[in-house]
């Protein structure tokens with residue numbers, strides 16, 4: 128099943144924080160490109176007790192030994208854009224934009240249907256390797272899943 132309904136994950140909270148930060152920077156300049164933070168949900172869905180989570184300077188997020196790791200699609204970008212996980216991790220992408228997006232693996236490795244607002248796509252990454260993906264509707268949207276043994 129490609130699309131399931133579930134609550135927003137932890138990365139939704141990160142996206143909100145980023146949106147708030149951007150809004151603060153551009154406030155008063157008339158360049159309020161970020162969507163209103165209030166419209167992106169709250170921190171209620173924040174899961175607790177994730178054993179290994181680090182965020183590097185480059186924006187790479189490492190989440191080893193997790194069953195499920197979430198990627199949020201927000202403001203026409205995958206967040207985190209580069210994610211390092213262990214083999215067997217289920218990655219769940221959630222579209223929080225009002226525009227539809229897809230999650231398609233490079234070289235046709237996999238593809239999703241168009242995800243409407245709040246819809247999800249999930250894939251288990253069983254093997255080690257570097258898997259880049261993109262949105263077929265907006266091909267400039269790129270992400271990478273690194274599966275590390």
Ligand SMILES: [Cu+2]
Pocket residue numbers: 203227228229262263264265268
């Ligand atoms: Cu898109």
